[in-house]
Amino acid sequence: MSLSAALDRPAATAVPTSPIEIRPLTAGQGRGRLGAEVLGLDLSRPLSDSDFRRIHQAHLDHHVLVFRDLRITPAQQVEFSRRFGPLQIHVLHQFALAGHPEILIVSNIKENGQPIGLGDAGHYWHSDLSYVEKPSLGSMLHAQELPAEGGDTLFADQHAAYDALPEKTKQRIAHLRAEHSYLCKYEELRARSPWRPKLTPEQIAKVPPHVHPVVRTHPETGRKALFVSEHFTTRIVGLPEDESRALLDELFAHSTRDEFVYRHRWQAHDMVFWDNRSVMHLAAGTPEHLRRKLYRSTIEGDAVF
Ligand SMILES: O=C(O)CCC(=O)C(=O)O
Numbered sequence: 001m002s003l004s005a006a007l008d009r010p011a012a013t014a015v016p017t018s019p020i021e022i023r024p025l026t027a028g029q030g031r032g033r034l035g036a037e038v039l040g041l042d043l044s045r046p047l048s049d050s051d052f053r054r055i056h057q058a059h060l061d062h063h064v065l066v067f068r069d070l071r072i073t074p075a076q077q078v079e080f081s082r083r084f085g086p087l088q089i090h091v092l093h094q095f096a097l098a099g100h101p102e103i104l105i106v107s108n109i110k111e112n113g114q115p116i117g118l119g120d121a122g123h124y125w126h127s128d129l130s131y132v133e134k135p136s137l138g139s140m141l142h143a144q145e146l147p148a149e150g151g152d153t154l155f156a157d158q159h160a161a162y163d164a165l166p167e168k169t170k171q172r173i174a175h176l177r178a179e180h181s182y183l184c185k186y187e188e189l190r191a192r193s194p195w196r197p198k199l200t201p202e203q204i205a206k207v208p209p210h211v212h213p214v215v216r217t218h219p220e221t222g223r224k225a226l227f228v229s230e231h232f233t234t235r236i237v238g239l240p241e242d243e244s245r246a247l248l249d250e251l252f253a254h255s256t257r258d259e260f261v262y263r264h265r266w267q268a269h270d271m272v273f274w275d276n277r278s279v280m281h282l283a284a285g286t287p288e289h290l291r292r293k294l295y296r297s298t299i300e301g302d303a304v305f
């Protein structure tokens with residue numbers, strides 16, 4: 001045995017190896033080749049550095065991690081999320097969980113006629129917080145209450161989408177930049193869902209638009225990904241309006257093709273942790289009379305290159 005292999009071997013007295021199991025998701029849940037299940041994660045005890053590294057690597061490899069049967073409190077979700085970076089607080093602070101400003105309630109439930117959370121989050125394909133200077137690294141969504149039908153979340157692999165573009169398109173978009181704005185679809189969403197709060201001048205001031213490259217390079221893996229979305233991208237900088245619109249529509253249609261998509265069908269106590277630098281996501285919708293509630297934490301990423 002070589003010296004390095006001998007050193008890699010755990011000593012007989014070492015703590016038992018982690019029970020965490022990572023299983024790539026396969027056919028039957030969409031045609032995309034992304035996503036992995038993580039079984040046996042116990043966050044009621046401190047997470048060892050080696051388990052953290054495995055989860056971190058799996059996140060980079062699979063882009064969407066599905067932690068099954070995760071019984072954790074909001075405080076534990078916040079603590080686990082913080083291992084990956086500072087957390088971002090959503091501009092709709094009225095939907096933060098009481099005592100946990102880092103948790104956004106994603107829910108269609110109304111109590112006393114008032115929405116308890118953001119009911120139509122993710123109605124259009126997007127990458128979370130792409131409209132800020134440092135868009136999100138990743139988001140964690142932990143199921144609290146699930147409907148008997150509907151309520152799926154779809155994820156589209158933007159590395160695969162970029163790789164599959166015709167060479168001509170890759171060249172055309174290589175150095176283009178696009179503007180992202182939280183306000184892009186806000187009024188359209190309010191017209192559909194009148195409970196959606198009107199933004200205050202202070203909230204509007206917190207979300208000025210930002211410009212990012214149309215093709216981004218993942219800061220950890222170096223892989224290229226498309227980074228434009230129907231939800232937040234308003235225009236391609238420097239192109240006439242009609243050309244910008246046509247190119248964006250072409251990219252939106254391409255980026256969410258079925259072959260890049262994994263459809264997540266939620267199970268009780270799932271927590272899904274996706275990489276906003278690698279995938280876009282979409283809430284497929286829940287029948288109005290069925291209750292759905294999830295808690296989201298959002299990790300800050302780097303400026304986009
Ligand atoms: O509700 C969902 O399925 C996803 C909502 C969403 O876009 C998010 O929580 O970031």
Ligand SMILES: [Fe+2]
Nearest residue numbers: 121122128281
């Ligand atoms: Fe989202």
